Amino acid sequence: MNQGVGLGASSTGAGLRARPFDPSSVGSDFPILSQLVHGKPLSYLDNAATTQKPVPVVEAIGDFYLRDNANIHRGVHLLSERATAAYEGAREAVQRFINAREAREVVFVRGTTEAVNLVAQSLVRSGLKEGDEIVVSVLEHHSNFVPWKMAAEATGARLRVVPITDAGDLRLDEYERMLSPRTRLVALGHVSNALGTINPVAEIVRLAHERGVPVLLDGAQAVAHLAVDVQAIDCDFYAFSGHKLYGPTGIGVLYGKADRLDALPPWQGGGDMIRSVTLERVDYNTLPAKFEAGTPDIAGAIGLAAAIRYLESFDRAAAFAHEDELLGYAVERLERIPGVRLVGRGMPRTSIVSFVMDQVHPHDIGTILDGEGVAIRAGHHCCQPLMHRLGLDATARASFAFYNRKEDVDRLADGLDRVREVLG
Amino acid sequence: MPDLRELYQEVILDHHKRPRNFGPLPEGNHHAKGHNPLCGDRITVHVQVADGIIRDVRFEGAGCAISRASASLMTDAVKGRPIAEAERLFEEFHRLVTTGVDEEVEASLGKLNVFCGVREFPSRVKCASLAWHTLHSALGDEGEASTE
Numbered sequence: 001m002n003q004g005v006g007l008g009a010s011s012t013g014a015g016l017r018a019r020p021f022d023p024s025s026v027g028s029d030f031p032i033l034s035q036l037v038h039g040k041p042l043s044y045l046d047n048a049a050t051t052q053k054p055v056p057v058v059e060a061i062g063d064f065y066l067r068d069n070a071n072i073h074r075g076v077h078l079l080s081e082r083a084t085a086a087y088e089g090a091r092e093a094v095q096r097f098i099n100a101r102e103a104r105e106v107v108f109v110r111g112t113t114e115a116v117n118l119v120a121q122s123l124v125r126s127g128l129k130e131g132d133e134i135v136v137s138v139l140e141h142h143s144n145f146v147p148w149k150m151a152a153e154a155t156g157a158r159l160r161v162v163p164i165t166d167a168g169d170l171r172l173d174e175y176e177r178m179l180s181p182r183t184r185l186v187a188l189g190h191v192s193n194a195l196g197t198i199n200p201v202a203e204i205v206r207l208a209h210e211r212g213v214p215v216l217l218d219g220a221q222a223v224a225h226l227a228v229d230v231q232a233i234d235c236d237f238y239a240f241s242g243h244k245l246y247g248p249t250g251i252g253v254l255y256g257k258a259d260r261l262d263a264l265p266p267w268q269g270g271g272d273m274i275r276s277v278t279l280e281r282v283d284y285n286t287l288p289a290k291f292e293a294g295t296p297d298i299a300g301a302i303g304l305a306a307a308i309r310y311l312e313s314f315d316r317a318a319a320f321a322h323e324d325e326l327l328g329y330a331v332e333r334l335e336r337i338p339g340v341r342l343v344g345r346g347m348p349r350t351s352i353v354s355f356v357m358d359q360v361h362p363h364d365i366g367t368i369l370d371g372e373g374v375a376i377r378a379g380h381h382c383c384q385p386l387m388h389r390l391g392l393d394a395t396a397r398a399s400f401a402f403y404n405r406k407e408d409v410d411r412l413a414d415g416l417d418r419v420r421e422v423l424g
Numbered sequence: 425m426p427d428l429r430e431l432y433q434e435v436i437l438d439h440h441k442r443p444r445n446f447g448p449l450p451e452g453n454h455h456a457k458g459h460n461p462l463c464g465d466r467i468t469v470h471v472q473v474a475d476g477i478i479r480d481v482r483f484e485g486a487g488c489a490i491s492r493a494s495a496s497l498m499t500d501a502v503k504g505r506p507i508a509e510a511e512r513l514f515e516e517f518h519r520l521v522t523t524g525v526d527e528e529v530e531a532s533l534g535k536l537n538v539f540c541g542v543r544e545f546p547s548r549v550k551c552a553s554l555a556w557h558t559l560h561s562a563l564g565d566e567g568e569a570s571t572e
Binding site for chain 2 (some may be wrong): 360361362363364367368371378379380384387393394422423424
């Protein structure tokens with residue numbers, strides 16, 4: 001189910017022999033999962049919102065604060081040297097994980113949202129103007145829609161919105177028609193957070209590049225479920241969050257091809273992003289420091305690197321296959337429940353099943369499932385344009401990670417029977 | 425977990441399935457739209473006020489069981505009451521679903537007490553109070569209410 005990406009980067013890049021993936025034992029790396037909620041075992045199926053963190057990630061953050069904590073760069077003392085090495089080592093871990101050409105192409109940010117805003121605001125400052133167009137789609141999370149809307153409103157540029165089929169697939173024919181000499185950037189999601197649809201990103205990039213248009217991909221929902229190789233995809237920018245990749249909140253990545261990042265002006269000013277400052281003149285630093293003003297989330301970057309190393313420690317392809325199996329099983333179980341309708345049947349898909357139930361609001365589903373120990377999300381999933389397109393106010397969404405098991409799906413399906421029982 | 429039956433009491437389920445005072449109100453002279461951005465619930469409340477009394481009140485819209493039942497029970501509760509009394513009821517209802525109320529207030533809330541279970545489900549308080557916020561906006565001619 002991998003789409004437009006190579007498998008090599010993350011599974012072998014660490015140079016370590018990966019241990020086999022065992023879905024029945026991997027859960028023990030995540031102590032949070034073995035608790036009771038409301039007296040019932042926890043089935044955590046809200047992984048598209050955020051994933052749980054394995055012990056090595058929590059330990060790496062704790063160890064940093066207990067042993068190495070200091071500010072990075074320019075420190076001439078040992079702790080600062082250790083902290084700098086760990087932070088820059090984290091950048092190299094990310095570079096390897098997504099197979100970026102160079103470490104300086106990895107900019108640490110707060111998350112996907114900040115990564116997209118960085119590019120959007122830098123584009124505004126580099127002369128986005130009336131008559132220019134940015135191509136997005138109706139599938140986008142608000143984080144890859146609102147920043148472009150703001151950029152458009154500030155400059156008079158126009159958003160072109162790629163429509164979808166009823167199944168939830170991007171209309172590639174419409175997309176191609178929207179590309180023109182006016183297009184300054186294509187900004188699309190890799191995987192839909194509401195439906196799980198995997199967009200054909202390599203094809204999307206190829207069509208844009210044929211016309212000289214750069215492409216930003218929102219990879220927030222992709223990095224945890226696909227082996228992402230940014231060179232194979234050939235995108236110009238790729239954004240993702242650490243916390244959806246089993247890492248901590250507060251850290252994320254903007255990958256950009258070096259020449260693309262070089263061409264953008266910085267968007268935040270402050271320490272670290274300068275080379276020299278006089279009262280008359282500021283010279284900006286080189287990549288990636290140019291885009292990392294101020295003290296970054298050092299511990300967050302270290303935690304993210306620990307998550308990556310953890311993921312590289314086992315056979316990821318087997319973990320992806322397990323996730324696909326869970327998705328298939330969930331579709332099969334949920335389809336058999338009378339009154340339940342799955343939303344978004346686009347293929348290929350990954351790890352997300354969105355559904356509605358006759359006469360039952362998703363919020364009621366969420367509350368009743370919670371009582372059964374099953375954690376899902378209900379609402380518009382920060383995709384109001386998509387909900388509007390589908391004619392829905394909200395859906396219920398179960399999203400999987402490799403530590404979930406078939407029992408979790410069974411408990412979800414049984415929980416939906418309970419919803420019927422309670423609400424009649 | 426607090427018992428789900430406490431949240432989804434029979435009266436609530438009944439009003440969810442067969443909402444009272446549901447639909448447009450052509451004679452209405454105060455209207456407001458309410459929106460809960462959290463779950464996408466939308467509601468419109470129509471009120472017909474004469475001499476400071478709520479002569480009639482109806483609502484439209486889609487939402488979860490809690491928000492729909494709350495709107496339905498609210499319309500029953502405020503119909504025929506002076507505006508000031510309806511506003512007092514709102515204030516008491518809000519306390520019911522957040523901090524809880526004493527016996528005296530409980531007595532004055534009557535049927536609305538079925539929402540006491542909401543207190544144990546903090547994520548659902550906004551569902552229960554959306555209709556009331558919207559009524560408040562309609563009476564103040566504010567046009568729109570949001571639970572945010």
